[in-house]
Amino acid sequence: MFIRPFAALAMLGVLAAPTFADAADKPTDPQIAHIAYTAGVIDIEAAKLAVSKSKTKAVVDFAKDMLRDHEAVNKQALDLVKKLKVTPEDNDTSKALTKAAKAERAKLKKLKGAAFDKAYIDNEVAYHKQVDGALETLLIPSAQNAELKSLLETGLKIFQGHEMHAEHVAAGLK
Amino acid sequence: MRFAWLLPAAAVLFAAGVASASAETITVTIDKLVFSPAEISVKAGDTVEWVNKDALAHTATVKGGWEVMIPPKKMASRVMTAKDTVDYYCRFHPNMKGKITVAP
Numbered sequence: 001m002f003i004r005p006f007a008a009l010a011m012l013g014v015l016a017a018p019t020f021a022d023a024a025d026k027p028t029d030p031q032i033a034h035i036a037y038t039a040g041v042i043d044i045e046a047a048k049l050a051v052s053k054s055k056t057k058a059v060v061d062f063a064k065d066m067l068r069d070h071e072a073v074n075k076q077a078l079d080l081v082k083k084l085k086v087t088p089e090d091n092d093t094s095k096a097l098t099k100a101a102k103a104e105r106a107k108l109k110k111l112k113g114a115a116f117d118k119a120y121i122d123n124e125v126a127y128h129k130q131v132d133g134a135l136e137t138l139l140i141p142s143a144q145n146a147e148l149k150s151l152l153e154t155g156l157k158i159f160q161g162h163e164m165h166a167e168h169v170a171a172g173l174k
Numbered sequence: 175m176r177f178a179w180l181l182p183a184a185a186v187l188f189a190a191g192v193a194s195a196s197a198e199t200i201t202v203t204i205d206k207l208v209f210s211p212a213e214i215s216v217k218a219g220d221t222v223e224w225v226n227k228d229a230l231a232h233t234a235t236v237k238g239g240w241e242v243m244i245p246p247k248k249m250a251s252r253v254m255t256a257k258d259t260v261d262y263y264c265r266f267h268p269n270m271k272g273k274i275t276v277a278p
Binding site for chain 1: 231
């Protein structure tokens, strides 16, 4: 039952094949908290790179919006795990996400100008789409704690909004 | 005759009274990325006030028109004109949508 979303992620290249095989189990709340937080950190790192590299106002503004929102959401997530006395637990999905993001950043670092802008924004669209899918089909249905579930549901709306925002910026670059 | 000088002052007070009685403030609450109520009906001269309960910044943006910035946990407002029958959205989260109708 929980294989499909991971299969979808694997097809999109987020998860390596071994993770896909290992992760058929439903993630626990400490793991979900870790995955959600990691997903935010990844977008913050990408945004910092874009702020330092891009010379296009629309791209820099978008990256700053990402920084501001994800920092705010991750602060809420940290406040919640503290309140619930949950210790986020590293897991294969978080590791796979971090590994894929590291590769993407290495790729982006080599690009300049319009090529960088396009690659960053295209990746933002794809990345937010992947996280939306994981939230909808795996993380939200698996979450046990009602407050965690609610935060993830708000997170989904934020990510969906960012995906649309990124699509608007992408349309403006062409 | 004695009170004739009072008339203009009374007229001003009366006019001001009418204006403040008819211009209303309509509140739209933003909670978890939702404008609520999403659709409002106002009159020209009314103020729309957005109360942002989220920890995120939002906007009320009209494509090709005005934009109101609504900082996290703050409120922001705009006085509506007769031309403000509009669809608006949040520029940071374009999945957030609202509608304002100015009644004649």
